[in-house]
Amino acid sequence: MKTIRPFLIALTLILGFSSCSDSEDDPIIIDDNPLSDYVMLTAIVSNTHSVEIYSEAQQAFTVGYNELFLRIKDESSDTYISNADISWKPMMHMTEMMHSCPTSSISVTENASVYKGYAVFQMPGNSEEYWEMEVEFTIDGQSYYVSEHIEVTAPTDGNQRVSVFMGSDETRYVLAMMPLEPEVAVNDIAAMLFKMENMISFPIVENYRVNIDPRMPGMGNHSSPNNEPLVYDAESKSYQGKLSLTMTGYWKINMILKNESSEVIKGEEVTDDNESSSLYFELEF
Incomplete structure (x- = not known):
């Protein structure tokens, strides 16, 4: 017994630790939603599927550039669809007309059940005029369509x-x-x-140039050094440059847009007699 008892005690301890380890693992629930840290802006639900639209940082659809992520859920199986073909068309319903906005095509991400794209809303909705998000998708050769009114708001900072x-x-x-x-x-x-080809089509404009002149209107309208114009980058299909900000506060980024022939399409130089361009962005930090 003197030789058997320590063995039994050791065996009991081993089994005990194994049991505790299993019980600790059992309650762990793995969140398999890759967008769990994102904000779901809307879920457009039909009888068969729902299309969930997310933003990484925004709390709502906002006037301006919106990077958006989508998932398609099969309502019957409560599972998410991978590798679907998706297209979308936001439509602004105005009192006397309808128009869309610039959008990208929708592409799949590294996670096959997550898709992404962008939309550039030109204006907010109101009590009489509203945006509608239309989404079409194809799964195993079967086409589906969903749509829903969405609320597009002006930026909270007014810029x-x-x-x-x-x-x-x-x-x-x-x-x-x-x-x-x-x-x-x-x-x-x-x-x-983008240029407005018609009420639906907004193709990207390439190889123009955007000169920038940031100013602080509340600080004598002073500018800043080392700014670089925005030039077209074919890989990202965007215009990229350098913006020098020398202090915190409100800045107006005055711009002049020129075409491939260096002709001014929009905007004016800032001078002593002209405090700002008619083409500008705003930011405050």
């Missing part, structure tokens, strides 16, 4: 991040600033430029 204008060439353009976290430094700045 302008998108400009819609008629150029000197009689073409209507949409110029949108991409997300920027400004610092007192020389910042990377990017924007996207």
